[in-house]
Amino acid sequence: MDIFETPLPGVGVRYEFTAESGDRVGIVVRRDGKRDIGIYDREDPDDCTGTLELSEGDASALAELLGGTNITARLESLRHTVEGLAIEWITMPGHGGLTNRTIGDGHIRTATSASIVAVIRDEVGVPGPGPNFELQAGDTVLVMGSEHAVGQARQILIG
Amino acid sequence: MLETGSVSALRLVAAGPEGTSEILVELGIVLLVLAMLGRLAARLGIPSIPLYLLAGLMLGEGGLIPLDAGEEFLAVGAQIGVVLLLLLLGLEYSPQDLQHGLKTTWFAGLVDGFANGLPGFLLGILMGWSVTASLLLAGVTYISSSGIIARLLGDFERYTNRETPVILSILVMEDIVMAVFLPIMAVLLVGASLSQGAVAAAVAITLVAAAFFVSFKFSRHVSAAVHSRSRELLLLSVLGLTFLVAGLAEAAQVSAAVGAFLLGLTLSGQVADDVRDLMPPLRDVFGGIFFVFFGVTIDPRDLLPVLLPALGLAVVTAATKIATGMWAARRAGIGSKGQWRTGVSLVPRGEFSIVIAGLGIAAGVQPQLGPLAAAYVLILAFSGSLMMRYAAKLGPPSRWLPARASTR
Numbered sequence: 001m002d003i004f005e006t007p008l009p010g011v012g013v014r015y016e017f018t019a020e021s022g023d024r025v026g027i028v029v030r031r032d033g034k035r036d037i038g039i040y041d042r043e044d045p046d047d048c049t050g051t052l053e054l055s056e057g058d059a060s061a062l063a064e065l066l067g068g069t070n071i072t073a074r075l076e077s078l079r080h081t082v083e084g085l086a087i088e089w090i091t092m093p094g095h096g097g098l099t100n101r102t103i104g105d106g107h108i109r110t111a112t113s114a115s116i117v118a119v120i121r122d123e124v125g126v127p128g129p130g131p132n133f134e135l136q137a138g139d140t141v142l143v144m145g146s147e148h149a150v151g152q153a154r155q156i157l158i159g
Numbered sequence: 160m161l162e163t164g165s166v167s168a169l170r171l172v173a174a175g176p177e178g179t180s181e182i183l184v185e186l187g188i189v190l191l192v193l194a195m196l197g198r199l200a201a202r203l204g205i206p207s208i209p210l211y212l213l214a215g216l217m218l219g220e221g222g223l224i225p226l227d228a229g230e231e232f233l234a235v236g237a238q239i240g241v242v243l244l245l246l247l248l249g250l251e252y253s254p255q256d257l258q259h260g261l262k263t264t265w266f267a268g269l270v271d272g273f274a275n276g277l278p279g280f281l282l283g284i285l286m287g288w289s290v291t292a293s294l295l296l297a298g299v300t301y302i303s304s305s306g307i308i309a310r311l312l313g314d315f316e317r318y319t320n321r322e323t324p325v326i327l328s329i330l331v332m333e334d335i336v337m338a339v340f341l342p343i344m345a346v347l348l349v350g351a352s353l354s355q356g357a358v359a360a361a362v363a364i365t366l367v368a369a370a371f372f373v374s375f376k377f378s379r380h381v382s383a384a385v386h387s388r389s390r391e392l393l394l395l396s397v398l399g400l401t402f403l404v405a406g407l408a409e410a411a412q413v414s415a416a417v418g419a420f421l422l423g424l425t426l427s428g429q430v431a432d433d434v435r436d437l438m439p440p441l442r443d444v445f446g447g448i449f450f451v452f453f454g455v456t457i458d459p460r461d462l463l464p465v466l467l468p469a470l471g472l473a474v475v476t477a478a479t480k481i482a483t484g485m486w487a488a489r490r491a492g493i494g495s496k497g498q499w500r501t502g503v504s505l506v507p508r509g510e511f512s513i514v515i516a517g518l519g520i521a522a523g524v525q526p527q528l529g530p531l532a533a534a535y536v537l538i539l540a541f542s543g544s545l546m547m548r549y550a551a552k553l554g555p556p557s558r559w560l561p562a563r564a565s566t567r
Contacts, residue, residue, distance in 0.1 A: 009256040038319030046321035046497030
């Protein structure tokens with residue numbers, strides 16, 4: 001799918017794509033975080049039949065609803081913080097990040113100093129997975145380290 | 160130092176100098192009138208700028224309620240208004256926006272400048288004005304109101320439309336031209352001869368270019384130095400820096416407004432975001448005072464003789480704006496309805512036409528410039544925004560005819 005990007009000086013950025021149904025969709029990401037979603041008129045291809053204005057929070061909620069599997073990812077991503085120590089459960093996304101790659105590929109230990117303590121797959125725990133352990137979509141990864149390191153590790157894991 | 164300051168402040172409160180109460184009362188009236196008109200404009204769905212101008216006309220000399228005690232304060236407030244108006248305009252754009260704008264829209268900007276500046280210039284010459292005064296009028300007719308247009312595009316939910324980038328990039332181009340036009344005019348207004356003016360204009364352009372360079376290169380450092388987590392400290396630093404830069408620019412005859420605009424461009428990142436959150440109410444209050452003050456300096460009785468030229472100019476430049484907008488949109492591959500919307504959207508003139516005319520009034524260049532600009536902006540700010548609302552919805556004139564025929 002081709003997504004066209006046009007800068008809107010003073011406002012933000014406008015993205016546009018054609019859906020498989022033929023409907024053309026435009027999304028404006030404003031600098032203040034608001035999003036406008038518009039569906040273009042079939043008679044007048046430059047005008048929208050209606051627009052939807054979303055706050056940043058609305059937009060991420062909508063994205064999760066549209067994304068389906070990501071909802072569970074968000075719900076299962078829990079972080080516990082003890083003074084100086086953070087533990088987080090991270091669910092692997094459908095694709096991207098380290099999904100279908102090995103733990104060693106992420107260089108999490110060397111890059112962030114956080115460690116992967118265990119992986120939970122199909123409700124079975126795998127404690128202390130090695131660098132050759134290949135992560136799959138839906139795996140829950142237990143990461144431990146400093147608050148900052150865990151955040152970075154999360155970035156590497158989910159991409 | 161602090162103690163003497165607070166003591167004199169106390170004295171001011173206890174027994175104010177002669178006239179303090181009048182100044183406060185007049186200022187109170189002005190601000191309340193602005194508040195009422197702002198509400199009215201919001202209810203009617205029209206921009207508030209022309210209403211503020213009208214209020215100024217009624218409050219000034221020859222108007223219904225003549226003001227005099229607070230005029231000095233209003234004059235300073237108006238100056239602050241211009242500076243804040245341009246500071247926030249500069250903040251709206253990142254250097255990347257400008258770079259992109261210059262690269263993609265310079266030709267459209269050139270056409271826009273000629274098509275819309277020329278009618279103003281010619282009318283000035285026809286009325287026997289000096290070249291400088293005619294050039295100022297060219298500026299008045301050239302520049303669309305980015306304030307009114309961007310606001311209405313948001314109100315009418317047209318940000319997602321495909322022609323909107325065309326409209327916005329033309330507005331950016333106009334604002335860039337302003338940054339060069341204003342200092343040249345400022346120089347022409349003081350420098351008498353054309354050759355002197357040319358040299359001084361070259362200096363002004365070099366200064367602007369240098370400021371652009373600084374804003375590209377050192378934006379991050381300046382922004383980091385100004386930034387603070389405390390809203391109070393951030394506001395103080397930004398306002399302080401703005402007034403300082405604006406004042407120095409004015410002293411160097413580059414015009415305070417341009418100094419503020421360039422500073423706005425220089426600030427970026429977190430500072431720009433925070434200031435954009437913090438400053439608009441302040442700008443709107445002082446900007447309102449600026450429009451009122453502009454109206455106050457004009458005697459409404461002077462409007463009548465210039466009404467006809469203003470009307471003619473409004474009709475001609477509305478047409479030329481629509482034509483340039485449609486041309487630019489067609490070049491960008493926009494369909495006929497979108498071309499029409501682009502053209503109509505560029506019609507409103509507002510704040511910057513007044514800023515340019517204000518420059519001429521301050522220099523006393525041509526007594527008719529103020530009334531003519533006021534009448535012109537009143538006409539086009541109202542009719543332009545109405546056209547944006549209704550004409551844009553109805554579609555291009557070529558579509559009205561068959562539609563009418565079919566309903567009969």
